[in-house]
Amino acid sequence: MEETAKTAIIGAGISGLCVAHALHESGQPCDILESADQAGGALRSFAQDGYLAEQGPNSIMIKDRRVMQLLESTGLKSTGIGSEVISSLPAAKKRYVVHDGAPRAMPTSPMALLKSPLFSLRGILRAATEPMIGRYRGEGEESFGHFVRRRLGSEILSNAAAPFVSGIYAGNPEELSVRHAFPRLWKLENEHRSLVLGAIALRSEQKKSPNPRMTPEMISFRSGMAALPQAIVAGLPTGTVHLKSQINAIRPLPDGWQISWTDASGHAFNTEYSRLVIATPHHRLGALPLPTEIIEQLKPVRTLDAPPVTSLVLGFKREDVEHPLDGFGMLIKADENSPLLGVLFSSSMFDHRAPEGHVTLTCMMGGSLSPELAENSDEVVLAELHRLLGVRGTPTFRYRSSWENAIPQYGLDYQEAVEALEACENSHTGLYFAGNYRGGISVPDCILNGLQLGKRLGTTEPDA
Ligand SMILES: Cc1cc2nc3c(=O)[nH]c(=O)nc-3n(C[C@H](O)[C@H](O)[C@H](O)COP(=O)(O)OP(=O)(O)OC[C@H]3O[C@@H](n4cnc5c(N)ncnc54)[C@H](O)[C@@H]3O)c2cc1C
Structure with missing residues (x-):
């Protein structure tokens, strides 16, 4: 050179x-x-016959203007219809958690919370005591699992927070440090004593701020993350x-x-x-x-530690899937003993992921709690999709990617x-x-x- x-x-x-x-x-x-x-x-993205499969990340959640500026300065985000950046579809706001053998919608209103099979009245009342709980006084690093159980109770941990951790880290909540893996939550407790009080304080600070934070936006790209x-x-x-x-x-x-x-x-x-x-x-x-x-x-x-994770992207004819797929996807609780960590309803999250009349599902397996399941065969996955989503028929598209050390x-x-x-x-x-x-x-x-x-x-x- x-x-x-x-x-x-x-x-x-x-x-x-x-x-x-x-x-x-x-x-x-x-x-x-x-x-x-x-x-x-x-x-890395792979496109074929109108399907689009991601090997790694499927979407990004933008909460910081500097990320949006990068998309603008690289020409990916423009105001015209030619913009490569695509926003998630409205359906993607809904999320499911598999509980007692079926996908259950995460409640988004107080009434839905009271009716949800995911949470009991006792569990809700326990979580409502959060503002009264003091700061961590234990010795050493606190795990995310301990933090959520202490502040919100075990039901919130097992039925909401732990599946969420498997969706992000493919990790074990009892082994992740709350300080390092979820620094915002840790900071809320440290600075405001309580998550609820901290969130209220931040919201009122934001209202007064001359530079309010941007509303989080989930995006991907028309031709995929690559x-x-x-x-x-x-x-x-x-x-x-x-x-x-x-x-x-x-x-x-x-x-x-x-x-x-x-x-x-x-x-x-x-x-x-x-x-x-x-x-x-x-x-x-x-x-x-x-x-x-x-x-x-x-x-x-x-x-x-970085556990193995496999993503299996499958395409189906729309009529071969019973479930409405009206959401981001479903996370699966560890005690469901499923061979899957979760399934993204990829073609409900973004346009351009499946040909007309077809759907795309991205199935994740493996992770810290069950690394051996990263080796699941396609047949095991198909049987589970049949049980949970009423999927019938043979896939019209398949794309498998394996990560030996997926996420630190x-x-x-x-x-x-x-x-x-x-x-x-x-x-x-x-x-x-x-x-x-x-x-x-x-x-x-x-x-x-x-x-x-x-x-x-x-x-x-x-x-x-
Ligand atoms: C399956 C999966 C799903 C994910 N889903 C999401 C999601 O939906 N949203 C999200 O925000 N994040 C997600 N993530 C996390 C996110 O994608 C990664 O954390 C991030 O992309 C890592 O970027 P990086 O540049 O740090 O590392 P990498 O992407 O690993 O890049 C490191 C680079 O170094 C190169 N390299 C390695 N060794 C050498 C060498 N000896 N010489 C030269 N080059 C070398 C590699 O080839 C690679 O290109 C996901 C990750 C995985 C694996």
Whole structure:
């Protein structure tokens, strides 16, 4: 390579790409070295015969204007009908939880709550005592399960909060740290003593604020989630992203980093960079040719649990599914002993997911509580869909994706990972980490953290 880019980013997932996007906006060049044959990491979409299947995320919930600005600056969101950004359909507001062998709608009004088979009067009254419950006084890190049980009671935990956790983390509520996995809830208790009182206080602050927060919006893209990384790459200077590249050595220099790498056509390079951003998944950190002492330092990060998850996307003729599919999908409680974690009603969430007269269902299985179920056969899934949704007939479309280490769990010892990352960055000039193992696992969290890091690096001199 003729020119020496200032920053090397290893990994072109959404985190690494957002670092590059913000660097580019600050006028700073970078190289992104990606081992796969396409950018985007977990954001991969597959279209065939009018169906659209997502391998990883199906939607993103936008609560922060900076994410919307990214969509605008990449040209994905425009005001015309040509906008790639699509909003969720009105039906997606409704969510089901499987309880006593059938999908039950989550109540959205006080009357529906009282009538719902999901909650007993006793459970509702227990949850209503929340404002009277004090702050956590226990020793050590509190789990999400303990937090919800303590504040809202066990029924809310088992029939609402735990299925919700399996929908986000594919995780075990008793093993996730409330402080790290659900920092907003943790902060509400810490700052306002109660979730209800905190929510009321925040709402009144918002009303007075000159910059009120945006109303959360669930979106995807007409051609699928992969449109997002593709648009970010298109906005970077040509030649920034090096797909199918292999990193052979990473050496610290007095004023930066030297990376020996090979590109897709086998050409070898020795490039010097003043900064190195590592944006691979946490479970791939150990395989990078980093100095041994860094690999050792990163042990609490590398060893974060990340259970396997399989997503099986199935298409059916509309008349072969009895259930109205009038919702976002159904989450399945752990005590239902289902082979599934949950099912997204993909073609009810967004347009352009199934051909006319057909529907698409995205079935998730595996996760921390039952990792072995990630291996379920299609037949097991079809039998369960028949039981829960009255699905008959053979699928008109199938697409299976398996993630061996799907989502890093912010467990009870996660603080060690936070400290290890900070210590590693502080002891190695010009070394930075970005990825879903830090600051949030959702796509918007990865976007915001990546943009923030890129902006910081773009506006400061390399710390040689
Ligand atoms: C099944 C599933 C469903 C999900 N659903 C949702 C959802 O609906 N909404 C939501 O907000 N979030 C969802 N998530 C979470 C979200 O998609 C991820 O947390 C996020 O995309 C991670 O982005 P990342 O850039 O940090 O990592 P990744 O996407 O993992 O990207 C890391 C990149 O590094 C590359 N890499 C690895 N090793 C090397 C190497 N040695 N050299 C060079 N490159 C390397 C990889 O190929 C990859 O491109 C889901 C995740 C999964 C797995």
